[in-house]
Amino acid sequence: MPQIVRKILLSLALLAVTVANAQLSIEITGAGANRIPVAIANFAGDAAAAQIITTTVRADLERSGLFKMVDPGNTPLDENTQVFLGDWKARGADALAAGSLVRGADGRMEARFRLYDTQKQVALGGAVFVTGSTQLRAAGHRIADYIYEKLTGERGVFSTRIAYVIKSGNQFLLQIADADGQGAATALSSAEPIISPVWSPDGSKLAYVSFEKKKPVIYIHSLASGQRHVVANFKGSNSAPAWAPDGKRLAVVLSKDGNSQIYAVNADGTGLQRLSQSAGIDTEPRYSPDGGTIYFTSDRGGSPQIYRMGANGGDAQRVTFDGSYNVSPRPSPDGKTLAFIARRDGRFQLSVMDLASRQVQVLTDSQKDESPSFAPNSRMILFATEIGGRGVLSAVSSDGRIKQRLSIAGGDVREPAWGPFIQ
Amino acid sequence: MKKLLIPALLSALILGCSSTPVPDENAGAPVESRSGVTPVTAGGLDARGLPRELSDPKSVLSQRSIYFDLDKYDVKDEYRDLVAAHAKYLVSHRDFKILIQGNTDERGSREYNLSLGQKRSDAVKRSLVVLGAKEDQVESVSLGEEKPKNPGHDELAWSENRRADILYRAPDGRGEF
Numbered sequence: 290m291p292q293i294v295r296k297i298l299l300s301l302a303l304l305a306v307t308v309a310n311a312q313l314s315i316e317i318t319g320a321g322a323n324r325i326p327v328a329i330a331n332f333a334g335d336a337a338a339a340q341i342i343t344t345t346v347r348a349d350l351e352r353s354g355l356f357k358m359v360d361p362g363n364t365p366l367d368e369n370t371q372v373f374l375g376d377w378k379a380r381g382a383d384a385l386a387a388g389s390l391v392r393g394a395d396g397r398m399e400a401r402f403r404l405y406d407t408q409k410q411v412a413l414g415g416a417v418f419v420t421g422s423t424q425l426r427a428a429g430h431r432i433a434d435y436i437y438e439k440l441t442g443e444r445g446v447f448s449t450r451i452a453y454v455i456k457s458g459n460q461f462l463l464q465i466a467d468a469d470g471q472g473a474a475t476a477l478s479s480a481e482p483i484i485s486p487v488w489s490p491d492g493s494k495l496a497y498v499s500f501e502k503k504k505p506v507i508y509i510h511s512l513a514s515g516q517r518h519v520v521a522n523f524k525g526s527n528s529a530p531a532w533a534p535d536g537k538r539l540a541v542v543l544s545k546d547g548n549s550q551i552y553a554v555n556a557d558g559t560g561l562q563r564l565s566q567s568a569g570i571d572t573e574p575r576y577s578p579d580g581g582t583i584y585f586t587s588d589r590g591g592s593p594q595i596y597r598m599g600a601n602g603g604d605a606q607r608v609t610f611d612g613s614y615n616v617s618p619r620p621s622p623d624g625k626t627l628a629f630i631a632r633r634d635g636r637f638q639l640s641v642m643d644l645a646s647r648q649v650q651v652l653t654d655s656q657k658d659e660s661p662s663f664a665p666n667s668r669m670i671l672f673a674t675e676i677g678g679r680g681v682l683s684a685v686s687s688d689g690r691i692k693q694r695l696s697i698a699g700g701d702v703r704e705p706a707w708g709p710f711i712q
Numbered sequence: 713m714k715k716l717l718i719p720a721l722l723s724a725l726i727l728g729c730s731s732t733p734v735p736d737e738n739a740g741a742p743v744e745s746r747s748g749v750t751p752v753t754a755g756g757l758d759a760r761g762l763p764r765e766l767s768d769p770k771s772v773l774s775q776r777s778i779y780f781d782l783d784k785y786d787v788k789d790e791y792r793d794l795v796a797a798h799a800k801y802l803v804s805h806r807d808f809k810i811l812i813q814g815n816t817d818e819r820g821s822r823e824y825n826l827s828l829g830q831k832r833s834d835a836v837k838r839s840l841v842v843l844g845a846k847e848d849q850v851e852s853v854s855l856g857e858e859k860p861k862n863p864g865h866d867e868l869a870w871s872e873n874r875r876a877d878i879l880y881r882a883p884d885g886r887g888e889f
Binding site for chain 1: 748749750751754755811824826828831834851852853854855856858865879
């Protein structure tokens, strides 16, 4: 497998910022075997603003590991310029995008572009995005999503957001950033740990576990308003929230009746129902994308293994059999794959199981992987790991080929959660 | 934060000609309103004074940590006196309550470790209840691997982190919770 090592430092101000404003920087450490060569011409129009669009689109596509950038030269090329696709094919580009950024009468910007297939000598389509001048990168992500979908046939995730926790000194920050690590904003800062953030299916809220009351309590937090409410604060520990796909109920883990067991509860904290009944530990529930099944970790067989049961409880079937420690199950959004963490020779490694064949593949050679989270298009898995004693986030494609690393200067990053598609 | 992006229109597939103008953007409707993020700071709880006998270093009641062996969840014999002293205090002070926080070392899943830490605090709670403390005087919870006493990454650090800690709250609200 070719390992193309290429560094793209997206954040230039990395060394001089405080942690609260710190950006994640992304390093690409592996790429796909057959990358599609594309040329993204410089957007025409307002030079400074157009540059932001051009740079964002190129960086997104390159970071995905599926595209190779072909040098388009420095001449801007707008969507209405006649292009000679044979020339672009001769330059080695299978696809070409050309566009412009125009300031409208009301001060808003219009980003227009067109995408061409140089092999078939056709235009594949185009779009116009209207955006404010402060949101040019968001428009760039939308354009990159459009190009990605046209050329690969699957939805792009460049417009999505991620959540993660930074530990810096004694402070814990729950942050939200764009999928490329840019535009980080702090949703919650606390002197006590925050773990297990999970996005509501509509992307407007996070559920998480906060220790601010000296014990684990589950909250739901609306990102836009900053309003939050307690979902579960029963006697004992309250942890491991997981949204049902309908966004109305959550699976949670409570110790109120003894051992850690799985319950379902409405998002407003009412309607508590016990789902699992075992004498051991049942935790880390996750709904299948159709909402019918819950995958979870249990030590009922003597060692922690992954099981599945119906969304209303009932009999459980064991899913993992190799090794003595398989935890943190995460079914992919397309329902085909289960990501989890397996301990092998004392090392905790991200693994995937093909749910149809039950074939297992270990995706990393690291020591301390945890908390996997699928991109909404199921292609990449974001997870926490440790490099040089420091917590970083990594992303790997479900075939193991494409690898990225997201780290932050002067802090530990952990507990990643990849948000849903933007509606 | 304001609405940040309104993609106005996706064009239909345009075949062949490379100079067709991009379609009329006025025909589209907003399809996205992405919210911003409002920052929040968590409040936390104050620790305030308790009766001196609970913190006097000469009193066994000032000893609040019970350590566990690797992969073990039972209270070792060497902590029998410590547990008995706390049980006795709870029996003679029925209006006092305690919180037992179970902890684990850093290896493995955070959520699974949270459940393992719960087994440790539950074991301490059971010992106290057997010795006369009332169920509603004792809450056992877990901090998992999140609050290590020793931040190191070796056997010594891990052995200091496999523990349960006892926190007190007095009837007037003063306490360590």
